[in-house]
Each structure stands twice: as C-alpha cells, then as structure tokens.
Amino acid sequence: MLAxxxxxxxxxxFVMGFWFIYFQYYWLPQLRVRHFMAYAWGLAAAYATxxxxxxVFTHHALLASLPALILVGVECLTLVRRYRRYLPAxxxxxxxxxxxxxxxxxxxxxxxxxxxxxxxxxTLPGGVVTLTFDSVFFALTLLATLSTQAPIxxxxxxxxxxxxxxxxxxxxxxxMLVFSLFEYALQALNWSVGYLIFLMGISxxxxxxxxxxxxxLVQSHLQTEHTHAQLQVQRFHDQYEAELHRQVASVRKFxxxxxxxxxxxxGYLADNDYAGFQQLYxxxxxxxxxxxxxxxxxNDLENIPKIGVRYEVYxxxxxxxxxxxxxxxxxxxxxxLTMEALRQLAxxxxxxxxxxxxxxxxxxxxxxxxxxxxxxxxxxFRLTFPVxxxxxxxxxxxxxxxxxxxxxxxxxxxxxxDTSTMLQAKRHWGQLEIILPKNGQN
Numbered sequence: 001m002l003a004x005x006x007x008x009x010x011x012x013x014f015v016m017g018f019w020f021i022y023f024q025y026y027w028l029p030q031l032r033v034r035h036f037m038a039y040a041w042g043l044a045a046a047y048a049t050x051x052x053x054x055x056v057f058t059h060h061a062l063l064a065s066l067p068a069l070i071l072v073g074v075e076c077l078t079l080v081r082r083y084r085r086y087l088p089a090x091x092x093x094x095x096x097x098x099x100x101x102x103x104x105x106x107x108x109x110x111x112x113x114x115x116x117x118x119x120x121x122x123t124l125p126g127g128v129v130t131l132t133f134d135s136v137f138f139a140l141t142l143l144a145t146l147s148t149q150a151p152i153x154x155x156x157x158x159x160x161x162x163x164x165x166x167x168x169x170x171x172x173x174x175x176m177l178v179f180s181l182f183e184y185a186l187q188a189l190n191w192s193v194g195y196l197i198f199l200m201g202i203s204x205x206x207x208x209x210x211x212x213x214x215x216x217l218v219q220s221h222l223q224t225e226h227t228h229a230q231l232q233v234q235r236f237h238d239q240y241e242a243e244l245h246r247q248v249a250s251v252r253k254f255x256x257x258x259x260x261x262x263x264x265x266x267g268y269l270a271d272n273d274y275a276g277f278q279q280l281y282x283x284x285x286x287x288x289x290x291x292x293x294x295x296x297x298x299n300d301l302e303n304i305p306k307i308g309v310r311y312e313v314y315x316x317x318x319x320x321x322x323x324x325x326x327x328x329x330x331x332x333x334x335x336x337l338t339m340e341a342l343r344q345l346a347x348x349x350x351x352x353x354x355x356x357x358x359x360x361x362x363x364x365x366x367x368x369x370x371x372x373x374x375x376x377x378x379x380x381f382r383l384t385f386p387v388x389x390x391x392x393x394x395x396x397x398x399x400x401x402x403x404x405x406x407x408x409x410x411x412x413x414x415x416x417x418d419t420s421t422m423l424q425a426k427r428h429w430g431q432l433e434i435i436l437p438k439n440g441q442n
Contacts, residue, residue, distance in 0.1 A: 008127035010052045015131045016101060017044035017071070019138050023097035024075070026145075027152045028090060030437075031083055047071045085416070088169045089156045095172040099179060104141065108133035150338065157340035160416045296329060303331040304372065305342055312346045313370070316353040325360050326367040333374040337438055341379070344415050345372075348381055348434055351411045356432075360385050362403050378437045387430040397423055399430055408432055 021040040025032050033039050050067040072094055079087060112130045159165040268277035296317050304310040313329060320327040337345065353368075360366055363386045371382040388401035397409040412419045412434060420435045 005124055005127075006052060006056065008124045009055060010048050011124070012127055012131060013048035013051045014044050015134065016105065017047040019134070020044075020097050020101050021071075021075075023100055024090070024094050026097075026142075027093055027149060027156065028086065029149075029153070031079060031086060031090065033078075043071060043075075082418070085160055088165050089160065092169045092172045093156075095176045099175065100141070102179065104137045105134060108137060154339040157338065157416055158343075296327070301329065301331065303334045305335055305337070309335070309342055309346045309349065309372075312349045316349060316357075319353065320357055320368065323357050323361045324366055325357055326365070328367070328369045329372075330369065331372045331374075335372060335374050335379055337379060337436075341417060341436060341438055344417050344419075345379065345381065345436055347415065348411060348419075348436070352381075352383060352408070352432065355406055355408065355411075356383065356385050359404050359406055363388065378435045381432075381434040381436060383432045385430055385432075386428055387425050389428065391425045391430060393423060393425055397421060399423060399425055406430075 018040055021043055025036065047067055050070065054067060075094075076087060076090070079090060083090075108130050111133055112126065116126065116129075156165075159168065265277060268274070296314070301310045301313060304313060317327050317329065335342075335345075356368060360368055365386060367386070369384040371380070371384075373380040373382065387399065388403045391399055391401035394400050395409075397407065397411075399406040408421065408423060412421055417437055419437070422433045424431050
C-alpha cells in the first residue's frame, strides 16, 4: 500500500490488516474465535500501530516486515493449544490471503494512479480513495468466492495429517517466495505506474496459478469421494443381495415346514385326535420367533445423507439381523454436515457396531437403538443397548460385565474433528454418546 503521511499509513495498515485476517479464516471457519469481527479489528489495530511505530523510529528494510511476522506468530500460538493439526492449513491460507491482498491492492493502486497522480495518492484523501477501491474489490471477491467455502473447507479437512497437506503448503510457499523476489526486484522502478502494472501482473499470474492448483485439488478430492461412495454402494448392494438370498432360503424352508405342519394337523383331525392336534399346535406356536422390530428399509433413512453414512447404517442393520439383534434407528431431523464430518460419522458407525452387536446378541432383549440427532453446532451419535446386571463403567470408554467387556477407546481415535464421548450404564441399559461438531469446534 502506497502511503507517506503517518495517518494515511496507519489507516492503510488497519484496513488491509483487517481484510488479511478475515481472509485467513475465510476458508477455516472452525478456527474462528467468538466475536471474530471484534477480534479481527483489534488485531488489525495492533498491527497498524506496531507497523507505524517501526516506520517512525526506523527505516530498516528487514524490520519493516517484523510486525506482520509477529501478527502471524501470535495467531499461530493461539491455535497451538486446541488446533495444532490445523497449523499447516492455516499457514497455507495465510499465504493465500497475503497474495490475494497484494493482488487487489495493486489493482486499486494502479487504478487510483491512472485516475489521479502520485502526489494525490500520498495524501490522506488519496489513501482513503485507494482504500475505498480496495474495500469494494474485497467485497466483490467475497461474493465471487462464496460458493468455494464448503469445497475448500472439505478439501482442507480431508488433507489434515496427510502428505497432500504439506504438498499444498509447499506449493503456497514457493508462490510466496516467487512473489517476494519479484516485488523486491521491481522496487527499482520506484513506485511508478510500470512498477504497479508489473506487480499486478505477477500477483495476478500467481493468483491464477493458485486458483488452478486449488481447483485441481478440489476436483481430485471430489473424484476420490465419488469413487469411495461408489465402492460403498457396491458393498451395500452385495450385502443386500446376500440378505435377499438368505430371506428367499428362509421362505422356502418355511414353505416346506408349513406343508409338514398342515399334514400333521390334518392327520390329527382325520383321526379325531383333538388332544394331539392341540399339543402339535402348541409345539408349533412355541417355536415361532416374534419381534416388535419393524423391518427397516433404505428409504426409512432418508434423513441421513446417502454419501458416507446411510449405507453404513443400513449395513450395520443387516449385520444386526444376521446376529439376531433388533435394531431401531431414529433420525427425526435431516443431518446437515460437511463431507468430512459425514466421513467421520461413518467411521464412528463402522467402529462402534462391531463392538456392541456381538455383546448384545448374548442378552435379552437383544436390541439396540441408534439415534442421530442434529443440533445447531453438532450431531449427537447416541447408541442405547442392554447390559448385564453387574455391568459397571471402569474407565471413560470401557464397560465390564459378566457377558464381556466393551472398549470404545478406539472409536474416536485418529478422527480429524474434535469429538466428546460419554459412556454410562444405568440399571440394565448402557448408552454411548459421541458429540461430533459440525465445524470442528466443541
């Protein structure tokens, strides 16, 4: 930002600092603190004051970037305690925000210089005009990138802890280095129109490169998700087909048994042996297995998104049926989660039921109830199941009884979102509740 007078310099730093901080967190809403706007204004004011003090008391080139480094360092320190794993992604977004700010600022400076002159731009009114152009361009950028929030947020969450995350960080660092080298090299032009046009062109090319690379990464991520969904659907269909074959075999066996029952009852009637008829009827009736559990169909799970969770829940329902366990699913409201959060929820379902179902199959009643409750900021995964008379909680994630032990310590391990878990047992029932935040916050 071109500014010579102290008031115009402070104002420029304040406005540009605010937009820089805003775009740092634009694609990382889960990292925002409460009252984020006040937080951003406060940091911008502190940065502008520190940068102005450096300008007043020293003109050393190396010290000019010190306030910006301190600003980013303070932000990183505030993230270390709870969001350490987001640091590479945050640094990548910081570089992206810097390149975006520089590009828009050079466009505003060039436009103002072409409409006026350098002398006007060094005054406070000139600075206000340039900052007005900046704010208008930033607002237009926000509108243009509004639809990118969810895809990039999903991309970032999917890259956490993987090599792709550091590849993206390395790519952004290289672009930052290239831009900085060109910026220092072009300073020989001494704030001329040619300097601004060259800088605008370089920053524009880099922004185009960042956009293309990000687009490629997002498309690759979406293709991976689509392939994963197809594999999951295929697995569901295979299991569903196996279940249909089992049901057909069961019906055929029932037809054979039904004919034998009718022949036996008919024989007793032909011999007028009503005592034998009654006893055979009692024997047949005692062998019937009755259940109050309604047959669950895939259409009954319409409040659960197809990708990731719906097929996994139905898969576990079929597994429960195979083990003789009645399973109820309650989802009163549609689940509204990001793609990554849906994947985390599917992992919770996948890891929980293989622990619970074999245990419940030994008890009476052999039934489990799964509740998926959508709240404002989180989704509650709540699983209720019977336990033995002597069941007790021996650790935060462990339950023990005569029928066996349940260890849920691995259910939420290595999840990219912060979850909270509560396990409790009361009388003959146990309940596991996992709270999954929608945006990474508890």
